Structures are given as C-alpha cells and as structure tokens.
Amino acid sequence: MASGSASTSEDRGDKRPSAETTATGPSNGAADAGGVSAAEAKDAFRRVLVVEDNEDTRTSFRQYLEMVLKVEVDTAEDGKQALEFLLQRPYSVVITDLRMPRLSGMQLIEQIQANRIPVTVIVTTGHGSVADAVKAMRMGAYDFLTKPTAPEHFHVLVERALRERSLQDELAALRAKLQGRHSFQNVVSKSQRMFEIFELIGHVADTATTVLITGETGTGKEQLARAVHQASAQARSGPFVAVNCAALPESLLESELFGHEKGSFTGAATQRVGRFQQAHGGTLFLDEVGDIPASMQIKLLRVLQERKFERVGGNSTIEVDVRVIAATNRPLDKMVKAGQFREDLYYRLDVVKIDLPPLRERTEDIPLLAAHFAHKYARPGQAPAQFAPEAMDRLLAYAWPGNIRQLENAIERASLTAREGVIRPENLPPDLTRPAAAKVGLAVDLSRPLPDQLAELTSRFEERYLRKALKRCRGHIGRCAKLSGLSRRSISNKVSQFNIDTSSYK
Ligand SMILES: Nc1ncnc2c1ncn2[C@@H]1O[C@H](COP(=O)(O)OP(=O)(O)OP(=O)(O)O)[C@@H](O)[C@H]1O
Ligand SMILES: [Mg+2]
Numbered sequence: 162m163a164s165g166s167a168s169t170s171e172d173r174g175d176k177r178p179s180a181e182t183t184a185t186g187p188s189n190g191a192a193d194a195g196g197v198s199a200a201e202a203k204d205a206f207r208r209v210l211v212v213e214d215n216e217d218t219r220t221s222f223r224q225y226l227e228m229v230l231k232v233e234v235d236t237a238e239d240g241k242q243a244l245e246f247l248l249q250r251p252y253s254v255v256i257t258d259l260r261m262p263r264l265s266g267m268q269l270i271e272q273i274q275a276n277r278i279p280v281t282v283i284v285t286t287g288h289g290s291v292a293d294a295v296k297a298m299r300m301g302a303y304d305f306l307t308k309p310t311a312p313e314h315f316h317v318l319v320e321r322a323l324r325e326r327s328l329q330d331e332l333a334a335l336r337a338k339l340q341g342r343h344s345f346q347n348v349v350s351k352s353q354r355m356f357e358i359f360e361l362i363g364h365v366a367d368t369a370t371t372v373l374i375t376g377e378t379g380t381g382k383e384q385l386a387r388a389v390h391q392a393s394a395q396a397r398s399g400p401f402v403a404v405n406c407a408a409l410p411e412s413l414l415e416s417e418l419f420g421h422e423k424g425s426f427t428g429a430a431t432q433r434v435g436r437f438q439q440a441h442g443g444t445l446f447l448d449e450v451g452d453i454p455a456s457m458q459i460k461l462l463r464v465l466q467e468r469k470f471e472r473v474g475g476n477s478t479i480e481v482d483v484r485v486i487a488a489t490n491r492p493l494d495k496m497v498k499a500g501q502f503r504e505d506l507y508y509r510l511d512v513v514k515i516d517l518p519p520l521r522e523r524t525e526d527i528p529l530l531a532a533h534f535a536h537k538y539a540r541p542g543q544a545p546a547q548f549a550p551e552a553m554d555r556l557l558a559y560a561w562p563g564n565i566r567q568l569e570n571a572i573e574r575a576s577l578t579a580r581e582g583v584i585r586p587e588n589l590p591p592d593l594t595r596p597a598a599a600k601v602g603l604a605v606d607l608s609r610p611l612p613d614q615l616a617e618l619t620s621r622f623e624e625r626y627l628r629k630a631l632k633r634c635r636g637h638i639g640r641c642a643k644l645s646g647l648s649r650r651s652i653s654n655k656v657s658q659f660n661i662d663t664s665s666y667k
Contacts, residue, residue, distance in 0.1 A: 214239055348384055
C-alpha cells in the first residue's frame with residue numbers, strides 16, 4: 162500500500178461504498194495502519210485546487226480563497242493539468258470549471274472517480290448551463306456555483322465543502338480504527354506469524370501468566386508487552402510498570418524492584434515502595450532480563466514462585482498480584498547452558514514464550530509499517546507522505562538489522578525531507594542503497610524449519626519481481642501477466658496479497 166505518489170483511497174485502505182460517493186468520499190489516513198485517530202484526521206490539510214481556463218477568474222478565486230478563507234491554493238489551467246496535480250498531492254476541495262480545453266470538467270470528475278482520488282468537487286458554470294452542473298452532480302460533484310459568483314455564496318459553499326471533507330476524513334479514520342484489521346493494540350502487522358502472536362495474547366489476556374518476549378533489538382518487544390497489558394485491562398486493572406534491568410547497578414536494582422525501609426542503607430532517608438508493589442493488580446515489565454546479575458536472579462525466582470518478598474532492610478512479607486512480562490534480546494537458553502543464567506529462573510519466565518520475528522522475515526509488514534510511520538510523522542495539518550515506487554523497492558530489499566525502530570527512524574527523517582509529499586530514494590538513509598544489504602536476508606537460520614524460510618524468501622522475491630514488472634508495464638496487469646508468464650488472475654491475486662497499488666505505477 163501507499164507505494165506511490167497517487168493518494169487514492171485504496172492505498173489508504175478505506176473501502177468506498179459505491180462509485181457515486183467517490184468524489185466526496187472519505188480520505189486521509191493510513192487507514193490500514195490502524196493508528197489513525199479521529200483527532201488527527203480532524204486537523205487534516207485544507208488545500209484547494211482551482212481549475213479554470215479564464216485567467217481573471219482563476220486569479221480572483223485564488224486571491225479570495227487565500228486571503229479570506231486562509232486556505233492553501235493551487236491553480237490549473239485545464240482538466241489535464243488538474244489531474245496531474247491531483248495525482249501528485251492531496252487536496253481537500255477542487256473547484257472546477259466545466260468547459261475547458263484538453264480535459265473538460267466532466268472528464269476530470271470521471272478521472273477523479275476512476276483513480277479513486279478522495280477529494281470534494283465543486284463545479285462552476287456560466288449562466289445557462291445549469292443542466293451541465295446538475296449532470297456533474299449526478300456524477301458525484303458535491304455542489305455547483307454559477308458565474309459570476311457572489312462572494313458570500315462562494316464563501317459559504319467552500320467552507321461547507323471543507324467541513325464536509327474533514328467530517329468524511331474523520332469517519333474514515335474512525336472506521337479504520339474500528340475495523341483494526343491490521344493492528345492489535347497499536348501493534349501493526351499483517352503477517353501470519355504476528356497474527357498467531359495476537360491470538361496467543363488473546364488467550365493469556367485474562368490470566369496472570371508470566372510471558373517471556375524474545376527478539377532482536379527494535380522488533381517491538383516493549384510495544385508488545387504494553388499490548389498484552391492493554392489486552393488484559395478488563396481482567397486486571399492495575400498499572401503497567403517497566404524496569405530496565407540492565408540500566409541499574411546490582412545494589413540499586415534490588416531496592417528498585419522490592420523497595421526499602423527507611424534507614425536500611427546510607428541514603429535511604431525514607432521508605433520506598435518497589436516496582437513489584439507499584440504494579441499490584443497490573444503488569445511488571447522486566448526489560449533486558451538477560452542482564453540481571455546472579456545475586457538478583459535468585460531473589461527474582463522467589464517472587465515469581467511465591468509472589469511474596471520483603472523490602473530491603475524490612476522484615477514484613479509483602480504479597481502482590483502481578484503479571485510479569487520479561488523481555489530480552491539475548492539467547493537465554495544458551496546463557497543457561499553457559500551457566501550465566503539460572504535454569505530454574507529461565508523456566509519460571511518461559512511459561513508463555515513469544516519470539517518476535519525480525520522485520521526481514523515479515524517483509525509484508527514493511528509497506529504497512531512505512532505508511533503507519535508516514536502518518537505518525539506527517540507535519541501537523543498535512544497529509545502523510547506517500548512513497549515513490551523506487552523508494553518502496555529500497556525499503557523492501559533492505560535487511561533492517563535495527564528492525565522496526567530503524568524503519569521508524571528512517572521514515573521520520575524521510576517525512577521531514579520529502580518534497581511535495583512524496584518520499585523518494587534520496588530521502589532514505591544511504592545504507593539502504595548498499596547492494597550488500599539485500600543479501601543479509603539470505604542468512605541461514607538453523608533455529609527455524611527450512612520450508613518456512615523458503616516460503617518467506619519466495620514470497621519476498623515474488624513481491625520484488627512483481628513491483629519491478631508493474632513498473633515496467635506501468636501498472637498494466639495484462640502486460641505484466643505476459644511478461645511474467647503468469648495468468649492475469651494470478652497477477653491480480655498477488656497484487657492484492659502484497660497490497661500493491663497498481664495506480665501508482667501508471
Ligand atoms: N508492530 C509494530 N507496529 C507499530 N510500531 C511498532 C511495532 N513494533 C515496534 N514498533 C515501534 O518500534 C519502536 C521499537 O519498538 P520497541 O521499543 O518495542 O522494541 P524493542 O524490541 O523493545 O527494542 P530493544 O530490544 O532495542 O529494546 C517503537 O517506537 C515501537 O513503538
Ligand atoms: Mg526494548
């Protein structure tokens with residue numbers, strides 16, 4: 162999705178009820194990404210495109226809109242130029258003349274519908290051609306104005322169209338949120354392995370079972386821990402408390418986790434409630450649990466077994482009801498064998514294990530996450546950046562050693578440097594263009610079955626092939642079928658499987 166400069170509704174994931182509503186339908190938001198909030202959509206851009214072959218009228222419309230309505234305005238001399246603009250950047254409202262050279266207003270509306278461009282259309286007509294205006298409205302235009310235009314009428318109508326548009330955007334965002342097809346508690350994914358993880362979380366939600374999350378750096382371990390906590394909110398209403406076990410020296414870690422009594426050691430001026438107690442009724446997230454020192458491992462083991470502990474320097478035993486979620490990017494099983502991690506503690510932690518796959522093993526998530534972050538880092542009041550096909554190819558071919566965090570950083574920077582709302586290869590970090598990087602994806606991983614790894618490789622290759630072929634064939638399914646030696650039907654199936662927006666290759 163969102164793999165091109167055209168901001169169609171499809172690559173934003175909202176499904177339109179019918180072609181009739183297209184010209185006034187919903188827009189704006191990486192709907193598939195599921196992270197769009199109604200408030201964000203409300204602040205959507207206010208950009209108007211004036212399409213008019215008469216220069217005087219064009220200028221007076223532009224001046225009025227800019228000065229009185231304070232909206233951003235672009236102008237086009239005919240329908241053809243207007244269509245080019247509409248395919249390049251998002252607009253809230255188009256005000257178009259009907260009779261123009263090259264592409265008429267009526268043809269422009271047809272194109273807006275054919276390309277599913279989410280924009281509200283107002284048509285302007287000279288006296289005596291109201292019948293045309295009515296026809297345009299039947300085709301999906303929002304309203305019409307007769308020229309010469311009375312300023313008050315013009316003002317009221319454009320304001321109304323802008324309001325209507327932001328309402329549509331808000332509805333689209335809400336709908337996307339409710340559907341939440343590709344997200345679980347803000348964890349965005351459409352990969353089968355992640356769906357299995359979501360399902361597992363569903364099962365542990367109403368229990369207090371310990372969960373161990375493993376995965377490379379930046380794969381979303383903390384994010385997933387929060388998702389488990391949120392999914393459990395009905396059964397367990399206490400807070401989410403996080404402790405980074407690697408960040409504290411041994412002496413402080415004990416007091417951090419269990420608390421201390423006043424005067425129990427130098428500097429303990431007051432009593433302190435530990436993290437275990439703070440998390441009562443909720444979740445304690447033990448991040449980087451592989452870094453916990455040996456002396457603390459035994460103390461942790463006892464709390465996990467008995468859910469009881471004493472504060473440092475205290476005698477009374479405190480009982481808590483806490484779900485522990487531990488995370489690490491270190492290989493705990495190997496550490497156990499090497500005698501660096503207590504085996505009994507390992508088994509206490511490893512009750513339900515979630516192994517987060519690295520991003521290079523779920524490339525189908527790359528376009529989805531990229532769109533999600535483009536939305537997250539869109540400038541205030543502006544639509545999220547779109548991706549030029551070549552930029553998306555780079556994102557898909559890269560091995561992402563820093564996983565989702567690295568992707569997030571790349572898109573944040575690219576969103577800042579993108580011109581005309583489109584992220585191109587030059588906006589991406591230079592690492593991504595290094596050819597060696599692509600080969601890292603071929604690394605052999607003996608911890609997972611061969612057929613799984615082969616299936617992933619094939620699917621990644623297929624997607625890259627398809628994108629390249631579509632680029633060559635300018636998005637034409639038939640020609641792409643011929644080129645690849647597959648049927649049209651299987652090309653169409655793959656296009657939807659990989660969520661490719663063919664219109665962005667036109
Ligand atoms: N599936 C996802 N959908 C959306 N955002 C995600 C997803 N997974 C991770 N992120 C984002 O990526 C960033 C890194 O995630 P997180 O901090 O949870 O990783 P981590 O595995 O804990 O990394 P580390 O091992 O380095 O601590 C965060 O900003 C997080 O919000
Ligand atoms: Mg982390």
